[in-house]
Amino acid sequence: NAGVTQTPKFQVLKTGQSMTLQCAQDMNHEYMSWYRQDPGMGLRLIHYSVGAGITDQGEVPNGYNVSRSTTEDFPLRLLSAAPSQTSVYFCASRARKGSDGYTFGSGTRLTVV
């Protein structure tokens, strides 16, 4: 039981490049979310999903796309990376409404130069 797995752990991009941050969970959780963590700003919700085929925007969705084609996977896409997207990204999942709190992945540290 691996929990929430994020890849890669570290990534450096040039401005304008695109990439996908991967997130997978093996707990059959319905709910999945993406957060970015920046110093002094806590964790801010980017996008979230309450089940396969259903996604919605969080607090800071601009510049990011998501899809949820399976229960297990919730990739985050940066179509044209900008230096403002330099951050640590966390994926999290949760079983269902009213259940325990979210389980977090170990994070992806992204630097855009």
Place this chain on the structure above:
Amino acid sequence: AQSVSQHNHHVILSEAASLELGCNYSYGGTVNLFWYVQYPGQHLQLLLKYFSGDPLVKGIKGFEAEFIKSKFSFNLRKPSVQWSDTAEYFCAVNDYNTDKLIFGTGTRLQVFP
């Protein structure tokens, strides 16, 4: 929109001192409340949660929190901190209807021996 405020940004304590970290939220609907801890270089771990019932909840490592609905508060407490409690602490509020989990900006706790 819901929001979470953590008033203490940086707290410095000596071992054995008592701890109280403030958390206030703004949201009128049904909420679930959480405290997460992030040790240096690690991902977030759940400390404790409130869903319903007794407003005084106990978590791991001797932490507890009290939900005061009239004050929209969920303060974290520990009677006697240890050096190993040095970490960043995040309060989070989950909108029961949308299942959006929103975080405060965090409180950095440093405990000196």
